[in-house]
Amino acid sequence: MKKGRLFNKGFLKKKITAVIFFAVVVVLCIIFFSPFLIMLTTAFKTNKDAFTLPVQLLPRKLVFQNFPKAIQTIPYWKYMGNTVFITLFSVLGQLIVTPMVAYSLAKIKWRGSKIISGLLLATMMIPFTVTMIPLYRIYSKLHLTNTYVPLILPNFFGKAFYIIVVRQFFAGVPNSIMEASRIDGANELQRYVFIALPLCRPALVTVGIYAFLDAWSDYLAPLIYISNPSKLTLSLGLQQFLSQYTVDWSLLMAASLIFVIPVIVFFLFFQRYFVQGIATSGLKA
Amino acid sequence: MQKILLSNSARNTRNGFLFALPWIIGFICLSIYPLAASFYYGFTEFNPVTAPKWVGLANYTAVLNDKLVYKSLMNTLFMAFVSTPVNLLVALLLATVVTRKFRQRGFVRTIFFLPCIIPTIAATMVWIWMFDASYGYINNVLGWFGIHGPAWLMDMRYTKPALLLMGSWSTGTAMLVCMAALEEVPISYYESAEIDGVGPLSRFFHITLPSIAHVLVYQAILNFINAFQYFQQVYIITNASTGAGAGAGYASGGPGNSILMYPLYIFHNAFSFLKMGRASAMAWLLFIVVSLLTMVMIKVTKRATQNAGVE
Numbered sequence: 042m043k044k045g046r047l048f049n050k051g052f053l054k055k056k057i058t059a060v061i062f063f064a065v066v067v068v069l070c071i072i073f074f075s076p077f078l079i080m081l082t083t084a085f086k087t088n089k090d091a092f093t094l095p096v097q098l099l100p101r102k103l104v105f106q107n108f109p110k111a112i113q114t115i116p117y118w119k120y121m122g123n124t125v126f127i128t129l130f131s132v133l134g135q136l137i138v139t140p141m142v143a144y145s146l147a148k149i150k151w152r153g154s155k156i157i158s159g160l161l162l163a164t165m166m167i168p169f170t171v172t173m174i175p176l177y178r179i180y181s182k183l184h185l186t187n188t189y190v191p192l193i194l195p196n197f198f199g200k201a202f203y204i205i206v207v208r209q210f211f212a213g214v215p216n217s218i219m220e221a222s223r224i225d226g227a228n229e230l231q232r233y234v235f236i237a238l239p240l241c242r243p244a245l246v247t248v249g250i251y252a253f254l255d256a257w258s259d260y261l262a263p264l265i266y267i268s269n270p271s272k273l274t275l276s277l278g279l280q281q282f283l284s285q286y287t288v289d290w291s292l293l294m295a296a297s298l299i300f301v302i303p304v305i306v307f308f309l310f311f312q313r314y315f316v317q318g319i320a321t322s323g324l325k326a
Numbered sequence: 327m328q329k330i331l332l333s334n335s336a337r338n339t340r341n342g343f344l345f346a347l348p349w350i351i352g353f354i355c356l357s358i359y360p361l362a363a364s365f366y367y368g369f370t371e372f373n374p375v376t377a378p379k380w381v382g383l384a385n386y387t388a389v390l391n392d393k394l395v396y397k398s399l400m401n402t403l404f405m406a407f408v409s410t411p412v413n414l415l416v417a418l419l420l421a422t423v424v425t426r427k428f429r430q431r432g433f434v435r436t437i438f439f440l441p442c443i444i445p446t447i448a449a450t451m452v453w454i455w456m457f458d459a460s461y462g463y464i465n466n467v468l469g470w471f472g473i474h475g476p477a478w479l480m481d482m483r484y485t486k487p488a489l490l491l492m493g494s495w496s497t498g499t500a501m502l503v504c505m506a507a508l509e510e511v512p513i514s515y516y517e518s519a520e521i522d523g524v525g526p527l528s529r530f531f532h533i534t535l536p537s538i539a540h541v542l543v544y545q546a547i548l549n550f551i552n553a554f555q556y557f558q559q560v561y562i563i564t565n566a567s568t569g570a571g572a573g574a575g576y577a578s579g580g581p582g583n584s585i586l587m588y589p590l591y592i593f594h595n596a597f598s599f600l601k602m603g604r605a606s607a608m609a610w611l612l613f614i615v616v617s618l619l620t621m622v623m624i625k626v627t628k629r630a631t632q633n634a635g636v637e
Contacts, residue, residue, distance in 0.1 A: 062423075062426070062428075065423065066423055066428075066430075066434055069420070069423065069434075069438070070434060070437050070438075073437050073438055073440070073441065073495065074437050074440075075456075075463065076441070076449070076452045076453065076456065076495070077440070079452060079455065079456060079463055080448075080452050083455070091461065092461055094460065094461070095466065095469075096461055096462075096463060096466045098463070138348045138349065141345045141346075141348065142345065142346050142348065142349040144345055145341075145342045145343075145344075145345030145346040146346065149338055149341055149342040149345065150335075150338050150342075151335075151338045151339040151341070151342030151343065152339065153339065153342060153343060153346070154342055154346070157346055157349070157350070160353060161349075164353065164357050165551070166551055166616065166617065166620060167357060167361065167613070168554055168555050168589065168609070168612055168613060168616055169555060169557075169589075170555070170557075170589045170592045170593070170605075170608075170609045170612060171360065171361060171364050171609040171610065171612065171613045172356065172357065172360035172361065172364065173592075173593075173596070173609070174360075174364060174367060174596055174602050174605055174606050174609065175359065175360035175363035175364050175367065175606075176356070176360050177374075177596075178363070178374075178602075181374060195352065195356055197348065197352075198348050198349060198351060198352020198353075198355070198356060199348055199349040199352060204349065229337075229341040229345075233345070254443055257445065258444075258445030258446060258447070258448075260445075260446060260447055260558050261557065261558065264561075265597070276445055276447045279447050279448065279451065280447065280562065280565065282451075283451075283562075283565065283566045288566075290455050293451060293455075294451075294452070294455070297448040297451055297452065300445065300448055301444055301445065301448050304443055304444065304445065305440070305443070305444075308440070308443050309436075312436065315439075316435075316439075316502055319499055319502045319503060
């Protein structure tokens with residue numbers, strides 16, 4: 042009898058904490074999701090609907106014209122094409138160089154690897170504003186502003202953060218495997234291409250996703266280097282909606298939505314690698 | 327035998343160097359050279375078309391006499407010292423939620439993380455719209471509770487809270503790192519504490535916090551460094567409120583220059599006023615301040631984590 046009551050009390054307490062926890066989660070989810078919701082619903086409103094009081098979340102009348110209109114207001118497909126072009130080559134560059142450097146630091150025993158690992162971390166602390174002006178000067182002297190070279194080329198030199206993520210991954214590859222192939226007569230390049238690279242495929246996917254997101258949403262580099270209107274990227278193109286006196290928010294939100302959707306789809310596809318990459322790199326660095 | 331070993335290590339050095347070569351070239355061209363050049367440019371005067379002309383310390387005296395330099399530095403320091411704890415607290419809260427095992431956990435984690443991958447330009451646009459004084463959603467939600475919301479981005483008292491709000495929306499990366507750390511705390515610690523009758527609050531302060539302190543410190547330093555590079559959001563916001571054409575000769579820093587961040591002011595000096603020498607001097611001052619503060623922070627937090635008995 043007594044035992045039964047105790048059980049009930051504990052059960053009730055558990056139930057109450059569960060309900061409170063559930064409520065907190067729901068509220069947090071609403072807060073974190075609301076900007077997406079607002080982008081989505083505003084994109085389907087008429088501009089008049091967006092500016093009515095009291096504000097209503099859902100459009101009074103679903104309109105689809107915002108999307109074709111947004112695409113005509115700025116040369117949307119042109120900008121999208123430029124963005125895709127830059128993104129593809131940036132990802133390619135990072136995927137070629139990052140594992141090479143990471144392999145050198147994790148799996149080849151040489152004196153320089155320690156120095157380079159230290160410098161790698163140090164470069165993450167250099168503010169972009171310090172290097173911005175000299176870099177701009179170099180590219181402008183070489184007549185490379187208004188081309189995509191300044192946006193793509195740096196990706197072929199590797200980026201500290203990506204290298205650290207992949208190095209961590211290589212470090213987990215057992216040395217015995219590398220040794221065995223050394224005895225079998227494989228040289229360094231063969232060991233890298235045929236053994237190490239295939240093993241680190243998940244890390245490469247992670248780097249690919251990061252590089253994709255970075256290039257897709259890059260804003261500062263195109264802002265500095267690109268002024269020719271036909272060569273702008275989407276992130277700069279969106280800004281053009283703001284340069285008018287009154288902003289048509291439903292158009293802007295429609296344009297933003299088309300810009301954001303590839304990113305979200307990409308993310309949902311590769312979510313697993315993302316979580317893995319961030320969690321491991323954040324813990325050990 | 328000896329000969330073979332020696333040539334082995336020589337070969338390793340050559341191979342290692344060759345594999346790392348792309349990064350080494352990049353390091354020299356994209357980090358070392360620009361750092362040195364920027365230092366030199368700090369003592370010169372030039373614009374995008376003229377050649378640098380030596381002016382000695384003129385840039386530095388001009389910078390030190392510029393009131394907006396101090397204003398923007400204070401704004402940046404505010405962001406560094408306030409956004410770091412705010413972001414960490416939010417990340418920790420979210421991480422605690424998603425560490426609990428429940429069925430929709432993966433979904434909830436996705437919702438929390440999603441803001442991190444949204445291109446800054448798109449995210450900032452939505453937030454500008456949400457902050458709108460009368461048509462924005464934030465003030466309308468506040469209205470349900472009888473609160474008359476401020477004109478966020480138009481009111482110099484509320485621009486920084488608005489930036490903090492935007493920032494804590496995208497703490498997903500820190501959340502994931504905290505989550506991974508929380509999951510590594512042995513459950514046996516909690517179980518034995520529970521048996522000893524230790525309350526949840528004291529469990530948090532005596533078990534959870536010390537166990538994940540090293541991760542929190544690492545995130546804090548990252549956030550701190552990032553705060554000194556805070557640029558895109560304020561550039562977009564200030565451009566939106568003044569119109570993109572207002573660039574030449576005018577540094578837009580929001581109402582009362584309340585969100586004129588130091589990097590933004592450097593950018594305006596370089597690309598709006600075309601004073602590239604002065605901008606370089608400002609950039610080098612920033613570099614020195616960031617390096618010093620980061621070093622102090624690493625030292626202090628190292629001692630703190632050691633005192634807490636971690637590692």
